[in-house]
Amino acid sequence: MANLQEPRPDVSRPVNRVVSLRDVAKEAKVSAATVSMVLNGNPRISRATATRIQRLVERMGYQPNRLAQSLSSKHTHVIAVMLPALRHAFADAYFGEIISGICDKAGKMGYKVMLEQAKPEFVKDKQHVRLYERRFVDGVLCLGTNDRHRWLGDFAAAGCPAMLVDNAVDEFKVDSVVCDYASGAEQVMNYLIQLGHRRIGLITAGQDIKMARRVRKAYETQLHNLGVDCNDTCIVDGKFTEEGGAAAASKLLDAHPDMTAIFAGNDKMAIGAMHEAVRRGLRVPADLSVVGFDDLRHAAFINPTLTTIHLPLYEVGSSAMERLVERIHGRPEPVKEVLPTHLIVRQSTAMAKTTTAAPGQN
Amino acid sequence: MANLQEPRPDVSRPVNRVVSLRDVAKEAKVSAATVSMVLNGNPRISRATATRIQRLVERMGYQPNRLAQSLSSKHTHVIAVMLPALRHAFADAYFGEIISGICDKAGKMGYKVMLEQAKPEFVKDKQHVRLYERRFVDGVLCLGTNDRHRWLGDFAAAGCPAMLVDNAVDEFKVDSVVCDYASGAEQVMNYLIQLGHRRIGLITAGQDIKMARRVRKAYETQLHNLGVDCNDTCIVDGKFTEEGGAAAASKLLDAHPDMTAIFAGNDKMAIGAMHEAVRRGLRVPADLSVVGFDDLRHAAFINPTLTTIHLPLYEVGSSAMERLVERIHGRPEPVKEVLPTHLIVRQSTAMAKTTTAAPGQN
């Protein structure tokens, strides 16, 4: 009769309790260390024991507690994505595309992704480094950075692996993976000039962002080489937004009624510019050509569809993730990766008016 | 002379090693438990010791290791956001707006947010529950779900706090916070009918999504009450995308050349529909009124600007986060929250052609 007690569940171990490494070890009559090594593929364990234990793990439905794993192993297998403190950062197709690349690659590499926003108090409290110091993550990917983000220097100081995504900052030695903005801007300018445009306006934004400065630089250089004088009234800040783009276009068109083309530093500003042009009764592209930069999804669905530079944002995210993990694993060389961009010609651009008047031109 | 050794740094403790609870305790000449309790605001510790230790913590720059904290305390203070397995889920303004609300609220509540995508293999391997079982997170927020997502039932079975965001599923008892889709659709239909529209097409999508079914239901009921016969050729699936919306509009306009209004189940499809209308030489809104659903940011920046239903997505995300934490803390009552929606009238809608012909109407 006393034997009847045996199958009774142990009170100190509720039936539904999650099974631990020790439970498996006990069941297999080996040490916890052995089970751990089997799970981690340590070749020291004999194939026989390994398969026997693997089966048992399967059968018992054992799931390692990652807190314990990480506490022991010192690796969290989590990385943080830092977004800028913009109200619509998460709803922004630009960041979304990068994050998509990051998450897909992370999944494949066995990493999890934590989302953070670089709000003022957050960085003031050094939370961005705490993320690493307190063992939330193994490294940080920074999106939407600019030169004023002095907290970027904190990562190196704390020994936290970090990488800038689609931007670079000279001041701090931080790794980066970026799109080739300079080449993109050159392609736009070459194309517009080929179409006969001379009076070309630039809607720029974020001159504290190195990549944006490169676009402006390329624009100025091309016009300069052409002998077109481009004073500052040809360049207006559009704040990266549709509203800003519309306002900037308004300023440009007021100052230069003869303007035949507008090159915007991103698709959103280009869309705002087109909006403003239409509001003024201008036809796009007949009266005004508009070019964007980004190739966001809906650039192909506005009216007219937008000529723009395609940025390989998904690939930039994916590659940045990969490089960051290499850094985490101790790769010493600094990373400076540049991915190619290319022009997508759609409906928002046409020959400049003056040139179309010339005979023999098609 | 032997005393000279004392200040020499202990070899077993590298100078740069991160300071631990024990280091603080040793320095303060109290037990680790005491320091821990001070940090956790346990009132058992005298004010004197508490402030003394707090100052020391500050001075030594102590940062608690959250892995150790979580392993002991059983709380991770992390929640997961599960996105659907769509290629552009992260770049989608709809999800972005919700995530924004979630992250802001999470930050305020001391929670971190982990990003996951419900890819087929992910859910097949039960990774969505593992997230909880393996102690990555304390709970899960599910976005973009539908009736075919049978894995939603796994959360309850595993005792994992979970919540559906902006959708509900009858089959499983999962909490939810949603926008009032039924009321939104009613507002659209009332408005269009008031404008004199009778031949109204519906571009729908995701009939395996309860919220989408509610929109369709409201559409059908309103037309039925009006005595307008609406056969199935008035309802076309647009797959939630611009392309799908354009194709759906094409079908609708082919089948019903007399159609004066199209109501799309989301803004993207509405934009696609407008695109198709313009392609056919129809003027929006003069020839065809188009109404969207979502009120995404760029709905106000397309041409013409889009009349649509505003969905409080940020608030839905924020509220879902709050409710989830309540659930994690043991709140027993199931959550079914519904947030109000409202019509935003912009430029894409006008009086129906036939009615404008009638005298005395304004």
Place this chain on the structure above:
DNA sequence: CTGAAAGCGCTTACAG
């Protein structure tokens, strides 16, 4: 090839 022990850095009862 495997085990026993120590340790990761906290929190939580249990004493006093």
Place this chain on the structure above:
DNA sequence: CTGAAAGCGCTTACAG
């Protein structure tokens, strides 16, 4: 009001 001990669930040397 505070301390010593046990424990969270793993991994990593150290032995043999």
